[in-house]
Amino acid sequence: MYKFKKEFLTFLNIFSNNLNLDLLIRATGQNLFLPFYHTVSNQELIHIKHLYPVRDEKRFKEDLHFLLKHFKPIAVDELSEIASGEKSADENSFFLSFDDGLSEIYDVIAPILKEMGIPAAFFVNSSFVDNKELFYRFKCSILVESIQSKPTSEAVQAKIDEVLVKHSNSTQSPVQRILAIKYDQKGVLDEIGALLEVDFAEYLNSNKPYLTTQQIEGLIEDGFVIGAHSEDHPEYSCLSLEEQLSQTQCSMQFLNEKFKIDSKLFSFPFTDYGVSKDFFRNIFDTGNNIADISFGSAGLKKESFSNHFHRVAMDSSNLPAEKIIATEYLYYLLKAPFGKNSIART
Template identity: 35%
Template sequence: MDKSKLYVFTSPLRRLIPFSLLVKISRQKMLFPFWHAVAPVPPPHIRHLYPVPSPEQFRRDVEWLLRYFKPVDLSGAIRYITREAYPEKPVMHITIDDGFRESFDFIAPILKDLGVPATFFISPAFVGNHDLSYRCKASLVYHQLLRPNLPECIPSGITRAFMKKGLPVPDFRKAVLEIPYRHREMLDHLGLVAGISFEEYLREQKPYMDDEQIRWLQAEGFHIGAHSIDHPWYPDLAPGEQLRQTLESVDFVRNMYGELFPVFAFPFT
């Protein structure tokens, strides 16, 4: 059955049946809710990629989850996954992907205040703001293209760049957001065309956490996990590169931060 049709079909049931009963019926004992970022105003490097809740909304969401799920730390989650232990009531372990600075600024303080453990997944290429994910570059370029009275040289320059790659350009703005990992080098050129300096953005905005902030998370009891080297789209990678991205990022987390449980989360999942 189509998932969208299933959602529509079950929507009235969700209004009539208490959520606690739905959880019981599902027999789902473990939940892994995840977020990427939380911010009062979504920053442009992620604004056009996915919804970014406010800190207030994030707190409300976590408080709501706490009504139905007991929070457990990473070691507890692993014990349940490996069936070394069985939860008496539904449990959850919150995960935060991508290592954005908002993890330090907003997410961790709220979780700490609520007494909720979590694992923060990071990519070595971005720690300390040495580089920017290709998806974030796309969001920044797209954001720039939304300006009113955009000079004609910008859309024409972007269109030419796509044509040189033999890529279709039905909508030059939308096309920027659809650039795949295998063509990520295009975004550096498109940034120049759009008048963006990614280096300046990294230096001034500091979109990612640095080493000190990550270590603060650990000191507060949170865990650090691996999230690939530079957040690629794994289906685009050869098997050997998939292994390298995975193992090197896990080694980074183990060696840099001494995590006893060097867990890994696939990008885009």
Template identity: 40%
Template sequence: MRIFLKNMFGICTSWVPVAVMARLTGQKIILPFYHAVSDEILPHLRYSYRIRTIRQFIHDLEFFLRFYLPVNFSDLMDIINGTMQVKKPVMALSFDDGLREVHDIIAPLLIKKGIPATIFVNPAFVDNRSIFYKYKANLIVDRLDRARHPDSIYEVINSRLGTEIKKRSRMIKMILNTGYEKKDILDSIAELVDLDFSAFLKVRKPYMTVEQIRQLQMQGFQIGSHSIDHPMYSGLSLDEQIKQTKESLEWIRKAFNLNYSFFAFPFTDENVRKDFFDAVFNPDKPVANLVCGTAGLKKTASPFHIQRVPLEDSRLRARLFISGEYLYYMLKGIAGRNVRKF
């Protein structure tokens, strides 16, 4: 419903200048993010994100350049601190999961247009050592869609999932919704449909290598943490949340010799308690300089806990979706619901 409303609001406000929407909301910082860009169908992303084609992505970039000043996350911190003054609304672009398309397709386009960006990676996946469990689910469903399998296979899948689902579409949804705590089930289902994740990693190489990330770093891109292996934080204990955050940031700082610590929640920061943020922003020993959620335009308790806008939630062009984001923020504000509460 939330995405539907934003889409509708974007279409309805298409005639209103973006500068006016930014001024009315008072939100002069916007943080769009993506995962990948490709003209090909990416089977591991196929059911999770609405991936932009190269042409669509270029159109988005042209919109951002027309109405916003592109900055990196270090600039963003200076703006928040008041040590950098800007007259124009700013845009800080980022990309999640450290996918190969960032190196092969996205970075050259950004360099050509002079747009900085931050790349959030998961140490567990760098160098194609392993694969995100949601991407495993996507590959399984892609295999089920592309090949016929006997009813007996679906009966065994039911037993692995602990369900008695007869409707195939519901079973597909159950596979895609498999959670972090049950991710090992996906490995057993993959065997049933003759799917080898190790071979996929070796042949397809969906993630960037350390060397490729260093190349991007040398070209001016910033690197941040996206947790160790992409769990849903609301399903973890506080200790595990802090461990995922701290250890991933330490790995990234060491691997890429960083003097900053940027962290982006995997999935969402929804239902993450205040205790976590107190620990991360501990003035005596801070874990991160900047922490990002994915709730779109929304106020937060800390200026260094910011929310990004997931452009792949919609098939609309960035111009329309961002307009819808502004109007959604204003209407939520009337109800007092545009603040991220703990």
């Protein structure tokens, strides 16, 4: 389903150049837009290089100027009022967020947002704060870079194939198979790292890709909001309900204990696809008090839970903001006659 959407959106981009965004917004009735990014950098980031495009500072600023031209930035307090029904999103508004808690948030992104007067929420994984661990997908990218940039002996290649054949489609290349590794297979990446003499601990120590405790405290002092993004970024559809709740609650508890954060915001790692009603009932239950607002990444969508919001990934391609946003609204309009803009959970 995701692959079809991506291909269809790519097709729709052809028609997005001459679309009037304000007319599209009015036609859809979707005044609230929630863009999200992961990071922004003028430097090559090896741990991300083979996963998705990274916006440079120039393109990021252009995106923000476009958003400000068509939408009013809102803070989490106003979003909470919309979630609770105290306020409706009558005015074109956007709520900006960033996933994965990467260090560029402090060094690059926050200074730009402060200069432009844009509030934002930054979602962190509790296991990665202070560079304690490395996201398994980042390990994939580092390994791919090692394979492509350094010669590998036939003996090592054979050993890598031997490890991979147990977990993936042997007809694919080693690079494809590494990038296809799932959360429950992540131990394989350490085996391959050892064969390639890639030291992930050294990479963490040298590159420090994640926010530190001190940096997070600085962001909070500057008025930004910090939310949870699970402990170590699993795919929730592959977890049991108990595991989903544990990942969520533990990451929220970490923020409360370490930073005394009152607002309870949670952003799903990867996607909320396949997550049941029971999960949302549990986290929003006032007795459990796990989360106040949660965020998915399904694009412009209607949701049965008023305090769950869907966002649009702005770094899934190299396209400028105007094309990404116009295409997303056009896609929403085209699906409307078929009733495909609402998520039905079981």
